[in-house]
Amino acid sequence: MFYREAGDFKTTYKDDNQTFPIKFDRYRYYAVMFAAFAVIPFLINDYWVNAIFLPFLIYAIAAIGLNILVGYCGQVSLGTGGFMAVGAYACYKLMTGFPEINLFFHIIISGGITAFVCVLFGLPSLRIKGFYLAVATLAAQFFLVWLFNRVPWFYNYSASGQINSPERSLFDITITGPNADAWAKYLFCLVFLTVLALIARNLTRGTIGRTWMAIRDMDIAAEIIGVNPLKAKISAFAVSGFFVGVSGALFFSVYLGAVEVGEVFGINKSFLVLFMIIIGGLGSIFGSFAGAAFLVLLPVLLKNVLVGGLGWPTDLAAHLEFLIIGALIVIFLIAEPHGLAQLWRVAKEKLRLWPFPH
């Protein structure tokens, strides 16, 4: 009834190429943007921001980054945790080394440094594919965590081996450190997510996105058409690295404030982000959001229902949480292997016809 293309004529190719070609999508997007920027900041408190919004925003950035690499370019990576650590440590070194420069630029530069490291570890992808590449990126994961643990220069020779985010502000509003307001942290991350998601959408709908997808779908044919595999794969690793690096920097500086690398950026993190994009949908920007939301919200929801609603002991609920999430993932993947994004697409196609049966 509401969701359809009929009557929404496009007379130029420019119109046909816009970010949201369907009118309803466009208005929904404006509504979401309005709510995210102008409504939510006034409603949230510390609990909401720290339990739900910040992890969702930051994981969504990481998931988009990984989705570019795995979902669009078809290069499997298990090094996300390690690359997030690169972003975090780069940000820490920049924050402590150049305190006069704004945090905003630190985070961008951290993304750039991570992009470089990611390209370095992506070089084997020119020779190896699939599971073998996954193992090679796994090596990156372990090596990077080891490096940040063992080389004291990275944590400024602090006794605990941890890195702590000093207090920094933007436009005189404190963003990091214990005195930062919830809404400021939220808005800071939201700006990054919005801009990066738009960039990801622009890249994936244009030439470079098509070369990535060509490499993913059939690399030999892509090369014969004129895709330079070196350029395509390296650019995917670089862009993905940038996104993951920014998310790592935000994760450390804005969200956690203090990081012990083995605990925070271990192999678990790599799998978590990978699960997000598999559940959300490979090769879909929306899927990255959906997957991040699913895996951030579900534990919170379960905890509230089990502990708050049913009054079970916390430890029992925590263990059951693993069981339930694991089972849900398996069931979900059997029912819809293409993820939440596919469910969303099917729903939209149904909506186009609704309320008529054909």
Added chain:
Amino acid sequence: MLDTSDSYVTEDGRTIGGVVMEMKNITLRFGGVVAIKDISFDIREGEIRAIIGPNGAGKSSMLNVISGFYNPQEGDVYYKGALRPPMKPYQVAQQGIARTFQNIALFEGMTVLDNIMTGRLNHMKAGLFAQAIWKGKAEAEEVANREVVEKIIDFLEIQSIRKTPVGRLPYGLKKRVELARALAAEPSILLLDEPMAGMNVEEKEDMSRFILDVNDEFGTTIALIEHDMGVVMDLSDRVVVMDYGKKIGDGTPDEVRSNQAVIDAYLGVSHD
């Protein structure tokens, strides 16, 4: 350096120019197996050149040599008058050689439009940052190239499926989309590897019409491999015949048809 001195006009009024690609004494080996043995032939500008031969004759290997997928151990490839050094397939594509595949090699996860737009790759110049910003250069370029692609879509009569993912299309249409993707590159030489394999008579007629139209309207030089002799004899200006990696015949369809070595290769001959 294109030699157009000996160009001629065919019976149906098309002008065939000078030699645009020349293969000289090509030998290709896979370990001990000799796939192509000392073959020379040329392709003239604007002509339809067929490569035929029984199964395993080395036709597809020959096409792979032309498109840079294999580098021959011996022999030289001259393209537009200059010796072509060994290069990667994507560099050959950038020089203006496009091809289709025997078993369709489309990007199944992408729409028809995206597949054909990928073929325009070598005409798109916007860098990573321009594309990330999108507004401005990248968008203008996308629109300009979309116009070219839409012309090809009209030409091949696939308007109705432009936004369909390729994975959902039937075989005949996939073949057509693959031709569209190759055409989108605006190649100077178009290589077609069995464009009519597995098609029924009507689809073959359609495809033949498209091949002739492409050659006629865009003046594209076409080299094709095909097993349907009727099609080959009707379409092509000149034919190379291969058998066991060797060239056994070269000439107009009529000459080839009356060549005893060719008849022997196809019908078999007693070795006594």
